[in-house]
Amino acid sequence: MRLSSIAEAWNTFFFEPQSPVPIALFRIIYGSLVIATLVLLYPDWLAWYGTHAWVSLQTMQHVERGTRLNLFTIIPPSDHWLEALFWLFLGSAIFLTLGFLTRLNTVIVFLCLTSTQQRNLYITHGGDTFLRVAGFFLMFAPAGAALSIDRLIRVWRRKENGGARAFSPWAQRMIQIELALVYFAAFCSKAQGSSWVDGTALYYVYHLDEIRRFPVPSWFLHPIILKLGTWLALLLEFSLAILIWVSELRYYLLTLGLLFHLCLEYSLNLPLFEWDVLSAYVLFIDAADLGRAGKWILGAVRAHLGEAPPIVKDGQTVLCRLIATLPDVVGVFRRLSR
């Protein structure tokens, strides 16, 4: 191996242009998860973040020292302002999901997300942490370059046509690396615990009342099965951190990881956690495969809806131009033809 080949591999990995569709799809899932998080938080928004919250801002700053990005320290200490922050956050998350003013909204969503978590770190779970860290790198990604209102506007203004142009995927790679680090850190942390090594960890997990969701079959709770499950979970976390980078194994591991998280989603009550982590799986899927999957879904939709209605362009007015570009704009749905 030569240094130049390492540099070449680095450059290919981080800078070789690729389709922005995976990061755009991630943006949509990410935005939806932020919206879901906010909807679930809304009833207790002021109880957690208000001027008379469970934990005061002063206590939080005293316990968690250090200078931090936190909007709560600069907005006026009034519940009206804190309510306004909620609506700003929600509105921005909706715009981010739709891909409108995408770059600006990635920044607003990240600032609001990190601020709410800094305001009360004692109600934050791993899924929130993942959204926060992924949100940081999403700010640098071409998240609005595809599947977005921003792109539709560019097409309508004739600044773009055809497929979305390729971009350096370095920000997307950072989110992928972050996911791999999550699994690797979780693996290392568990490997230091005696119950993970002796195989009893899952016995405790499945007897914690507070996180039990739907009943699991009794055979699953047999000591031998729980032992195997404990060790398999360790093996899978290690594989999802390291072997995920081997392209021949990637889709098998993603499938196993998906099944693993769906099993946890069924049996353990950790709202949104599994989906927060799974959201980044889409970044490991090749854009061409995503395209094929999209075509297959659209084909099924078209077959269900029947032939597309034609559009007739009869003038050069703004309205006519707008209508004439509709097939490009909503082209993804293939529901209109000239």
Add this chain to the structure above:
Amino acid sequence: MPARTRSVRKRTFGLAKARVAAINVFLIFHILSVACWCIPLANPLVAAGRNFVRPYLLWSGLFQSWDMFSPSPKSINSYVEAIILYKDGSTQNWAFPRMDRLSLTQRHFKERYRKFVENLKEDTNSALWPDAARFLARANNRAPSSVRMVFLIRYWSNIVPRNDGEYTPAAWDTHVFYGYTVEADDLK
């Protein structure tokens, strides 16, 4: 090629190179600092690295730990309740939402309470107790007799593995871990 065009090309290439170099520095720094922060290695070099990047990671929100159910899952079931003592001597029990007693929908909305209680009951988080007691005093204050004291109580039951895989819940233990005398200002 005209000299002006060459100069523009050189400047553009120079800018692109500088941009790529800046991105490379950004990537290397962030990969190393995040890895150093979150991978639990007891190594003096890693510890020094953590100290070095700590201010930046705390500021930027990139700090993280991935220790769910690790190094070992909790081996107890637990919950927290409060007793509110009023000035007229009467008392009222107040319970934090317990996930195992909520519907599926309620559990989604009240999940934050599970996480909060998980932290609140730890002695290492005693700095949170006065705030929590004040919150409870305000939430449960009632005329004509206002709240005089708030007590926080921890309940726990050990999870004891059996060789045959069966599970019998152990008896619950109780401990009043905090008492707070409410002042008039706390109720405003």
